[in-house]
Amino acid sequence: MAAAAWLLPLSASLLLTDGDYPSLSLLLPLHLLALGVLGNAMLGALLQMVAVVSGVPCMRPTWWRLVVWSLWQLATASLCWGFYQSLAPPWLQLASVLFVLPAVSLSGLLFDLWRSPATDGSSRGLRLALGLLLLTMLLGLSMLAVLGWGRPWPLLSLLPLHRLAAQGWVLLLVMAVAQVIAPMFLLTASYPGWWQRHGSMLWLLSLLAGACGLWWLPQWPWWWLAWLPLALFAVLSLRLLRTSRRPQEWLLPYWRLSFALLALLAALLPLLMWQGAAPWLARALAWCLLGGFALTLVVGMLYRIVPFLLWLHLKNAAPPRHRIPPLQTFMPEIAPRRSLRMLLLVQPLAALWVWRPDVGWPLALALIALLLLLSLHFIAAARQYRAARRVLPPQPASA
DSSP, X not given: OHHHHTHHHHXXXXXXXXXXXXXXXXXXXXXXXXXXXXXXXXXXXXXXXHHHHHOOOOSOHHHIIIIIHHHHHHHHXXXXXXXXXXXXXXXXXXXXXXXXXXXXHHHHHHHHHHHOOOOSHHHHHHHHHHHHXXXXXXXXXXXXXXXXXXXXXXXHHHHHHHHHHHHHHHHHHHHHHHHHHHHHHSOOOOOOHHHHHHHHHHHHHHHHHHHHHHHHOTTSOTTHHHHHHHHHHHHHHHHHHTTOSOTTOXXXXXXXXXXXXXXXXXXXXXXXXXXXXOHHHHHHHHIIIIIIIIHHHHHHHHHHHXXXXXXXXXXXXXXXXXXXXXXXXXXXXXHHHHHHHHHHHHHHHHHHHHHOTTOOHHHHHHHHHHHHHHHHHHHHHHHHHHHHHHTOOOOOOOO
16 A cells, blocks of 8 residues: 555646656656655565565564564655755755665565576576666665765766666566466466566666666767567567456556557657657656556555465364355455556546646646555455455364
8 A cells, every 4th residue: 555655646746747857846757756656565575576586585574564664664754855855965864874775675675586596587587687776776875876976976977877777677576477467367478488587687788788878978879779578578578468358357457558568668669769758758758668658557566465465374274174255355356457447548638648747737636546446456456355254263272
């Protein structure tokens, strides 16, 4: 629910956007979306996937839940409030301090993941994704050192590298997750073997080449290096979704919408050649990646994973051979279908905001409506869980 709760300040920030990049009024909603809404959900997905796919358990779960998770919320709030206060140094300094402990904890997780003997494509992608997340945080902390602490570092050089690393972390995580989730939940064919072996590395190498190009000749359109793996991933995924053996599955339209928006992102990238750094294009690219592609996948997977975790906890708490309510009890199918319709409404309203950033209130209202739907559905699922938990018979005493 933390991810959904950040939709409220995100909606409010859209009313402040003037649209120039990298103006504070655009950086504010981007970071609320990337760190608040998506950051919470994607970090949770990362911890789960690392344990399930690579066999690296999340040690000290109480530490992650009470310390790392709490600090992430406080650091995000401090950073965004510093943006709202026109780069107020005290808030940026506080954010930089608060982000250090999550970064150290994630570094330890990366060390454990790198020692894992798992060599499948998903595990390799998770290693690279976590590495790029840490690089994103390091570059972000470097910029906070400039803005908050007055360090004489090249801010304008750090900013595009930070953006490249953030894009890489998002795409690499989705690439790793999709290789497992699509065949498991959507009953599709597997991704081609060559993509599972080389896709994540192809994306990483394109980002590294783009970063080197930015340092060497910053005026050149290095976007084209990222175009091929983006387009390949979108096309492969859309073709894969057509092979689903469960066409009535409600999660399938979420994935189709998500990867259609990723394909739109790949189609928009060549416009950089003619439009350069046009403000509307910067907004469009940012929204297609974060508010379109990533947000759609996150909402869909929340509807799949949250009720499953509630059902699993209930099953583990029940005595042997005790019949527990079916999974559909916690989340009826109509709930995710309603949120999908809201997401379909969000996308054209986002296009309006991309073109006219001064007209952000329709998109803000749609995101608030999405927040209300998510809250109602997940609160109802939690009530079902508590009701089922109350009627469980006591566990038999062990001998």
